[in-house]
Each structure stands twice: as C-alpha cells, then as structure tokens.
Amino acid sequence: MSISSIFIANRGEIAVRIIRAARELGLRTVQAVSAADGDMLAARLADAVAPVGPAHATKSYLNQEAVVRAAVESGCDAVHPGYGFLSENADFAQKVEEAGLVFIGPRPDTIRQMGDKARARREAQAAGVPTVPGTEGVVVELDTARAEAARIGYPVMIKAAAGGGGRGIRVARDEAELSTQFPQASGEARAAFGDGGLYLERFIDRVRHIEVQVLGDGTRAVHLYERECSLQRRRQKVWEEAPAACLSPEQRAALCASAVRLAERVGYRGAGTLEYLFDETTGEFFFIEMNTRIQVEHPVTEMVTGIDLVRAMIRIAMGETLMYRQDDIVLSGHAIEARICAEDPAADFRPSPGTVSTLAVPGGLGVRFDTLLYAGYTVPPFYDSLLGKLIAHDESRAAAIIRLDRALGELTIEGLPTTAPLHRALAVDPAVKAGAVHTRWLETWLAGAPLAGPSTGPASPIIATSA
Template identity: 50%
Template sequence: MNKILVANRGEIALRIMRSAKEMGIKTVAVFSEADRSALHVRYADEAICIGPAPSNQSYLLGHNIITACKTTGADAIHPGYGFLSENAEFARMVKAAGLILIGPSAEAMEVMGNKLSAKAAALSYQIPMVPGTDQAITDVAEAKQRAAEVGFPILIKAAAGGGGKGMRVVNALEEFEEQMKLAISEAISSFGDGAVFIERYVSSPRHIEIQVLGDHHGNIVHLFERECSVQRRHQKVIEEAPSSVLTPEIRAEMGRCAVDVARSVKYTGAGTVEFILDEQLNFFFLEMNTRLQVEHPVTEMITGLDLVKEQIRIAKGEALGYRQEELAIKGHAIELRVYAEDPENNFLPDIGTLKTYKTPKGNGVRVDDGFEQGMEIPIYYDPMIAKLITYGKDRQEAISRMLRAIDEYDISGIQTTLNFGRFVLQHEAFASGNFDTHFVGKYFKPGSLLNNNEDEAFIAAVAAAMFTKNKKAVASANVAAATSNWTRNRKTFN
C-alpha cells in the first residue's frame, strides 16, 4: 500500500492523513468546490476536486472517488466516517476496481446495516436482546398483540434506522396504531424502507459501546468500552472511556459479546458494537457500526493504540500484534464534540465565520480539528468544528483538564457547544456518574447557560472590585515612593 485516497473531509480526513504520513504512505485528498481551501486539501500530497458543494454531488458519488483513485494512482481508500463509510455498494465498487477498502467487507456492512439482520446475526451467539420482535412487523393488530405481551412502554424502531429517525415511544395501547403509522412513514421518507420492529422501552438507558478490531486471520479483540450517554437528538455530544459504572465482570462479559457479534459476520477492521445498559446494569445488543467512530480518540488514549494505523495494517493483510489478555485500560479520557450549534436554541446549527479560533494546549489535551481562524463553516455538511479530548490518570483529572481546556478554547463568530460541555461536566449527575441518555431532557433547559454565565459574571465582577480596591490601597501606601520597584518595573515594561 503506497498511496491512500481519503474519501472524506475535515478533521477526520486530516486525522487519517497524519497516521498515514507516519507510516510512510502518501495521501490523496478529495474535495468539493466548497472545500477548495480546506486544511485537509492543503495537507495531502495530492488533491483532486470531485464536484460541487452538496455532498450528493461530490462526497457521496462513489464513481467520482474511484475515478480520482485511478487518476492519482492511489491503491487504497479510507472512507473515514459518514458519507460512504458504511455503504456496501461502494465497498463492492472499490473491490471491483481492484482497489483496497480500509474497512470491513460489503457483506458485513450489509448484515449490520439493517437492525433486524444484525439482531439475527447476534442471536446466533446468544447475545442478550431487549424483549421484542425479531422480524419486521406490518400487521397492526399483530403488532398490538405482541406489544401487549412485551408490556408498555414500547419502542417502535425502523429496521434501517439511525439517528433517532423512524423511532417512536408508545406508552399505551390506544396510542399504538397512530405511532406505528408515523414510524413507518418516517422510515420510508428517511431510508426508503418502511420495515419496523418493536422492543420494550428501557426508560433510563445508558449507551455503552465496545470498540473491536478484527484481522483477516480470524483474530478479533475488543478495546474496552466508551460511555456515550450524553446526547442530543439521539446523537452523542460527550463520550468517555472507560465508563464509570461498569464492574470488571460486566466489562469482560460485554467485551466477549462484542467480539462474538463481530465474529458472526467474520468482521475485519475497526468496528463498534453498541449496547444499552438498564438501571440494573443488564446490557442488551443495540447495533454495530462498521466503521471508525467519531469518538475513537478516547479509546486511543486509554489503550495507547492508533486505530487508524491498526485499520491500515489490517487492510494490508497483517495480523493483530497482540492478544486480548495483553490489552489493558490505562487512565481516563473524555471527548467533547465542538459543534457550530446553539445549545440555547435546541442545538440548531449556527453557521458563520470563525472570527477567532485558538485551540487549548498543554498536558493531556488533544484537539482533532479541520479549521483555522478566518474560515467559514460550510452549510452543506455536519456542523462539527473539532473534537476536544482530554486525558488524565483518573476520571477526575480528565474532567479537570477538560474544564481547563474549554476555558482556553477561544472561538468567536458562531455559537458552539463549548459552554454546554462545561455545564455537563460541572453538573452533579455527570460528576457522580449517575446519568443516562435523558441527561439533556432532564437537566438542560433554555437559559441554563445564561444562568451559568450570569453566575460567572457576578464572580468576575466581585473579583474585579476586590482587585480595584486592593490596587487603590497599594497606590495610597506607595504615594510617597515614586521610585519603588513596582513603579520602576512598570515604566520599564510599558
């Protein structure tokens, strides 16, 4: 493997290119017309335009990416996450073109890309499942009967769903028919597939995921868990590793189950098996993501592994260089996704120009980003600016470093999730580890950040008043000492 084309943009494209460069592998950037001046374009050894700004005219066009590979002589493609990273048809196109896809097989993507076929694969290894239906269900009367047997509240889910689309919570039998029709309609409009199934609704779930790696020699390991329960609109905002609630026994059992899920589809590359955890710490299979996750840095921090390099080595046919028993958790890591969003306005995107952009630095701080001061956040893509990651010897140190890093992160021109991140980390529920996926709904209300800012402003005003008072006292005491050291130094440095 001599040259990798990165079929993505922004921070993940840069992150992949940096690992490839360390391995002595050349890189090719692809870009839309909106990304012509992007950092990943400037960083790559070569760059090629693949179309207009909208992603369906550029980054989502597999044939354009294949052509770019042929033009530049790239022999492998890394899809990053999003866009074509879990597209089985694209994976087949790459293989047919004689190129290497740095990712799993099309067959694994296909099975795990549908929640029902994923459940069927996992069931072959007796993986715990939330009670519900194992098949798509379209008959309302039959669905009602099954829902009554499982017990309310019920969750109706789209088989091809993701991001909370095609999902409805039903609290009573009389609501069921209407909610099922709405779920089917949304599933058709979002995914072109109206298949739905039902599950018992876990009222206070935690979202726990296990990172797995599999090679082409049958070796599969897990790299422990990530806690991903702080979400908005069913999408993660803060992740940490390890989870603060898992016992060593539960961690080992979840890891074993994740490896078995990967084994059920002969998985190769990096993947993530997601579970929900109920109040009694019982865990149930949710789905598998057949790609690199946004939050992979926290796993890298606690294991010391570079997951992109591992992906590349696996794609080259190399065997994993370690066994499960050789892997261990060291320290604690937290990631905050820095989005161009207004948390006070239901996290709506806030597109604009980065008038100020200065990243935090120092021990235990990592920033994965794809922007610099003066750049605009394009309206065409996901509004994530950066991933802010902190690492510490324990959870408290990682939290303290994250709070310090948030304070040092200087962004103006747009609203971001930085202040929201501070709100979460300072909240008693997060600090104690006693939280679930309803954190935002339970604790975050319009005005929450305003109140925090008012408190901070009051403290700052008091501090400033005290400083001014002390300064006046010092000035009075030294009024006759015009040649004091303080005065001389002040004149010297003015």
C-alpha cells in the same frame, strides 16, 4: 496486499485524522473535495485533492459513482470512508472493490449483515449476546406491529431496520400511539435510508448507552474496552467517556467478551463498535446494533489504550493479521471527549456556520483537539456541524473532568457560536461529576426541569454562560 496511496472519501476532522495516520505509515493521500470544500484543512494537508461534485453532499460525498471514479483516476490503491456519508454503505464498499481498490473497513457482506439491525440481532443471539426483547425480523405491516407490541409489552421503541443516528425512531406507550407513530417512523426511515422496514423492541427507561470498541482481521478479534455515551441530545451523542465508570469489573469483562464473540462470529475485519443499552438498576446489558466503521468518539479509546485505531484499520486492510493479543491491551486512566459543534446552545442549538476569526487551541499533558478548523476558515452550511473534538485524559475520571474544564477554558473559537459553553457547564455540574446520568438526562437538564433521584441538579445554565 500493497497499499501506497489512500483516497479519503470524507471531509472535516475525520479526513484530517486519516491523513495524519496515513502519513505516519508513509502513504500518499488524496482528499475528496466538494465545490464547498476546496479550502478545508484536509485539502490543505493531503498530497493531492480530487473534486467529487457540487456542495450538496447528495451530489458529491454521497455520489458513489463520482467518488469511486475520482479514487481510480487519482491513482489510489485504497479508499477510507471515515464515518457518516458512505462509510456503512455495502453497495459503495462493493463498488470500491469491483474497481480494484481496497476498502478500508469490513467486507461488503459484513456491512450488509450487521447494518440490518434485525439480522444483526439474530447474529447476536446466535453468539449468546443478550438482546432487548423485540421482533425477530423486520416489520412492515401495522397489524403485525400491533400483535408484536402486545407480545413484547408496552412501551415499545420503533426503530429503522436500516440506518442509525437516531433517525426513524419513535416510542409508543400504547396501541393508539403505535398506530400513529409506526407509519411516521417508516416514512422517515424510507426518506433517510431508502428502506422503510422497522423493528420493535422493549423500551427501557433511564438507560445508559455503552459501546465496545473492537478490532478484527476477519478471523480473530480483540476488544479495546468500552465507552459510555449517555449524554445525548435528540439521540445524538454530545459527551463521551472511556471507560464506563458505571460498570463493575465483572460487568465490564462480560460485556467486552460478548462483543468479541459477536465480532468473531461474523468474521469482522477492521475497526467496529458494538452498542449496548445498560440497565444500571438490574445490571443487565443488551446489544442493540453494530457500527461497521470508525466512530466519532474513537479518540477516547485511543487515549486509554495507547492504540492508534485508524492506523490499525489501514494495516489490517493491507492484509496484516491482528497485531494485538487481548492481554496486550490495558486500560490506563480515564478520557472524556467533548464534541464542539457550530451550534448556538443559547438559541436552541441553531446551526451557526461562519468564518473563524480567531482560533486558540488548548494544550498540555493529556489534552488533544481533533479539528477541521484554522483561523480564517469559513465553515460551510451544507454538512454536519461538528467542528472538532476536545479530549482530556488523566489518571481518574474526576481528574479528567478537571483537565477537560481547564482545556475548555483555553479553547477560543471566535467568529461563530459553538457548543463549548455547554461543555463548560456540564463539566461543573454535580450530577455529571457524580456520573449520575442516563440517555435522557441531558435533555431534561437543558429544559431546566428538576431531575428526580440521584441525578437531581440545578437548572441548565447554558443561556447564562453562552453570552
């Protein structure tokens, strides 16, 4: 199908990323803008802008009717949703298609199928993909939750059936905690996603978070290997790497093959990510969910494979069959991404919107900075705090860490606090350099508490380094 003009239904650094990919394909871009975003970098780079509402996202970027109307009135052929906002909203994807536009992403029914974690779990099991022991469907009643938890065995994780991003998640270590936390998790899920349905699964302690990048054309799929995202704070990713250094070649092959099986089973179209928990002690991996969109951390995969994922998404949406065979995709070196956010790590990560007075971007071989910033830009207080992603690529993980540390030393963002000092401290931490981390390691490190086992390291130096 023909696409000549893309409407970007997002903002920030991902909007800039999409504009650049579209321009390289010779496509016109129209940038959605809220009342707070008229001077953002994406608005400056796009061929045209289209207002979608007031500053608050609920009245602009999350307003489905306003976004679709703006896309149609701007003369676009297609809509790219980026990540966040409406990117995994099946109703929005359907409205885009009903308006005669191409949705650059999976089909609406695929988003519904894989966005419901209970349904996705059933599909994974049918594809022979290992899943964490848990409920087979959505649990609504507390009595049912008690019975299921007794069957699974404590501790159990309570998770929202719809949505993600760490919202609506609780860990119950016994029946008393379950009785208190189940209704709390249901309420949070209903408030965040409009659906209070939950499911339970076994809680695996000291686990690693591994995810596999896939591309599909609706019939055939390939993987672009995996990323590790174990350094997290409040279940939000902070530092991401590709590939996962903790996997053996045999584990990598099995993990990635399972992702392709599941993507092909559901007829996946576009770029998607299958997330897994990896138990390093046992060598087991378990599928937990699929993100039916481009990921924040996609650049590390691009760096180690040389494949432009956003451009591939657009070409697939144009109706092209998958342009890669699995044998064409080869790992090269190691890449690490540091998320630079408008937060003050010396003040419990307090949000820090403000005006960028000075910006100096690092360069050199193997360094990339995907950002929404320019000198003089005022970061608004209404949206996610992500300012940019600093990516370093080199021939090995150790070399990539050294390169990242060098690039962080060159990065200058003046006018507001950022999380760059956090990443500088992580880059020189012995446990991080050794890869001896898990999904709860960073929070313990930030608290300055001693870390047991091979992850033992010094107390967090963030306060000292962020002045």
